[in-house]
Amino acid sequence: MTANLNINYRSPIPLGSTVLIESTLDKEEGKKKFILCSVTSTDGSRLHTEATALFVSISVSHLLRG
Numbered sequence: 001m002t003a004n005l006n007i008n009y010r011s012p013i014p015l016g017s018t019v020l021i022e023s024t025l026d027k028e029e030g031k032k033k034f035i036l037c038s039v040t041s042t043d044g045s046r047l048h049t050e051a052t053a054l055f056v057s058i059s060v061s062h063l064l065r066g
């Protein structure tokens, strides 16, 4: 489950562009997974977006609680 999501928009992405999205697991602490993500031009020369996210593992009962 997404607990936190931060997105920095560094340069616009023209409509119709093909982009490269890279996502990596930065670190894991128990139920918490810290993720890094970037969106660049396909040759990697232009950074469009950087993001960090924290995902927390949950049980099905957490979802059912609402």
Ligand SMILES: CCCCCCCCCC(=O)SCCNC(=O)CCNC(=O)[C@H](O)C(C)(C)COP(=O)(O)OP(=O)(O)OC[C@H]1O[C@@H](n2cnc3c(N)ncnc32)[C@H](O)[C@@H]1OP(=O)(O)O
Residues within 6 Å of the ligand: 001, 002, 003, 004, 030, 031, 032, 051, 054, 056, 057, 058, 062
């Ligand atoms: C370009 C890419 C675009 C991608 C778009 C993606 C869109 C995604 C849209 C969604 O994901 S929709 C889902 C949105 N998320 C929710 O609705 C989650 C609502 N929140 C919850 O359900 C709970 O708060 C959550 C499951 C996240 C945590 O509750 P828990 O009761 O399971 O955990 P708890 O509160 O005990 O926290 C567990 C650990 O996480 C930590 N934690 C929880 N929320 C945190 C937070 N926000 N920031 C930092 N740490 C956080 C907390 O401090 C703790 O750390 P420690 O274990 O070290 O003590």
